[in-house]
Amino acid sequence: MTCSEFLALLDDLIDDAVSPDTRTELQQHLKGCEHCEVTLNTTRKTIEIYRSHEIYELPASLRERLHAAIMARCKKGC
Amino acid sequence: MREKSSHFPWEFSQPKRMATIQSVAGENEQHPDVALVEQVRAGDVSAYDKLVRKYERQVFRIAQHITQNREDAEDVMQDAFLKAFEKLDQFQGNSKFYTWLVRIAVNESLMRLRKRRTGKMVSIDEDVETEEGSVPRDLADWAPDPEQNYSQAELAEILRKTIQGLPPGFRIVFVLRDVDGLSTEETAETLGLSVPAVKSRLLRARLQLRERLSRYFRKKQGGAK
Numbered sequence A: 001m002t003c004s005e006f007l008a009l010l011d012d013l014i015d016d017a018v019s020p021d022t023r024t025e026l027q028q029h030l031k032g033c034e035h036c037e038v039t040l041n042t043t044r045k046t047i048e049i050y051r052s053h054e055i056y057e058l059p060a061s062l063r064e065r066l067h068a069a070i071m072a073r074c075k076k077g078c
Numbered sequence B: 001m002r003e004k005s006s007h008f009p010w011e012f013s014q015p016k017r018m019a020t021i022q023s024v025a026g027e028n029e030q031h032p033d034v035a036l037v038e039q040v041r042a043g044d045v046s047a048y049d050k051l052v053r054k055y056e057r058q059v060f061r062i063a064q065h066i067t068q069n070r071e072d073a074e075d076v077m078q079d080a081f082l083k084a085f086e087k088l089d090q091f092q093g094n095s096k097f098y099t100w101l102v103r104i105a106v107n108e109s110l111m112r113l114r115k116r117r118t119g120k121m122v123s124i125d126e127d128v129e130t131e132e133g134s135v136p137r138d139l140a141d142w143a144p145d146p147e148q149n150y151s152q153a154e155l156a157e158i159l160r161k162t163i164q165g166l167p168p169g170f171r172i173v174f175v176l177r178d179v180d181g182l183s184t185e186e187t188a189e190t191l192g193l194s195v196p197a198v199k200s201r202l203l204r205a206r207l208q209l210r211e212r213l214s215r216y217f218r219k220k221q222g223g224a225k
Ligand SMILES: [Zn+2]
Pocket: A002, A003, A006, A029, A033, A035, A036, A037
């Protein structure tokens, strides 16, 4: 397996959507390729960081204000 | 210090999908959102209140990611929920309320953008041809738990700046798929894209974000291996 072939399967590997055979091939490639190993680990980390950090927090005051506005309109039947 | 063996992906547990988007357990089992929608249709506005509270954060986040503007995002959130309320009769009980709502929010966000940038085409359909990120260049490993080298505020700023540099069509695919936890199929349906288009954008989005974050998270030279 080449690095390009590995990269083409990177998403499926991250999303756990590869067959056991493919997984074994990917594993073989990773054993001998530090570049792909770094790419895999840091890509995983990228996803994890974005998933666990809210970068556009909805402040409580804004939430309540918008919420009141939405409900007032909806009660009028929009 | 990390053990070499822990680098292998199959030894990591799968990242947890966000708990807010529940999957339907069985074919005949009704999604709790569908029950709430039924109640709203029967005239119970407080049931809509529950739906708003359940999804307001996600709708606001999506609006922010597309419009990149706080005021617009507030308007989009309000308009999307009002529009969804008006159109509730059109909601098909067999599709998820959340993906249906997000679709409305995406359309509202794009309309806002078009208004703001008159004359400039704004679309998430056009595929952006870019070589960036398709081949990883920065191959330096990251420090262990690199986010801990920054304060929460600094980190949020880094993450915002980084994702804002992506083409809108990549950004929104990444957010729906990896942050909101929608499936590839749901993301495709929500954005009106094909499944292969979603997959190709997701890969490039992930790699570009990774490449850009490397600047902040890479191991310092001379640091312990
Ligand atoms: Zn390789």
